[in-house]
Amino acid sequence: MKVVAFNGSSRKDGNTGILMKKVLRELEAEGIKTELISLAGQKLQGCLACGKCFVTKNKKCAITDDPLNEYIGKMKQADGIIIGSPTYFADCSASTKALIERAGMVSRANDNMLKRKIGAAVVAVRRGGAIHAFDTINHFFTIGEMITVGSSYWNIGIGGEIGQVEEDKEGLNTMSALGVNMAWLIKRTQL
Numbered sequence: 001m002k003v004v005a006f007n008g009s010s011r012k013d014g015n016t017g018i019l020m021k022k023v024l025r026e027l028e029a030e031g032i033k034t035e036l037i038s039l040a041g042q043k044l045q046g047c048l049a050c051g052k053c054f055v056t057k058n059k060k061c062a063i064t065d066d067p068l069n070e071y072i073g074k075m076k077q078a079d080g081i082i083i084g085s086p087t088y089f090a091d092c093s094a095s096t097k098a099l100i101e102r103a104g105m106v107s108r109a110n111d112n113m114l115k116r117k118i119g120a121a122v123v124a125v126r127r128g129g130a131i132h133a134f135d136t137i138n139h140f141f142t143i144g145e146m147i148t149v150g151s152s153y154w155n156i157g158i159g160g161e162i163g164q165v166e167e168d169k170e171g172l173n174t175m176s177a178l179g180v181n182m183a184w185l186i187k188r189t190q191l
Contacts, residue, residue, distance in 0.1 A: 002033040023179040026175075091132050120149050
């Protein structure tokens, strides 16, 4: 059993990463392998709407000058996928959106190849707009016929400066519950 997690923050070890690591620790405590991939510093572009993935059906994006095809492969192999993002202008980051667009189109072009995988969104926010970012990520999961896992509240942590999210006890508890719930669901779907 494995979960691959993508941190869409421009700050590798910022608040989004702190929240995601909290979730991953719970998964690891439940015996599930995890991998955290940071999109920081990568130049991922959005979907070109070229439609080549629908023609080739090779489970790859036609754009090959970035690591996104590797990430799509990791999603395909994983039992669960976590996508985390900071809130930028009331939505997820551009890197997160590029990942969602291209992985989503490739999945759809290949008979929704990510269907029935377990998905979870994690969002860091300074003040407002987090629900929209949370919804954007969850829409990726639902349109791909994936199963989203819930927690004790929306999967959001509050903090502006790096590390400030550690003061959001409710947010941290939400991340812990998310990890436990995701592990439970992954184990049940392996039966």
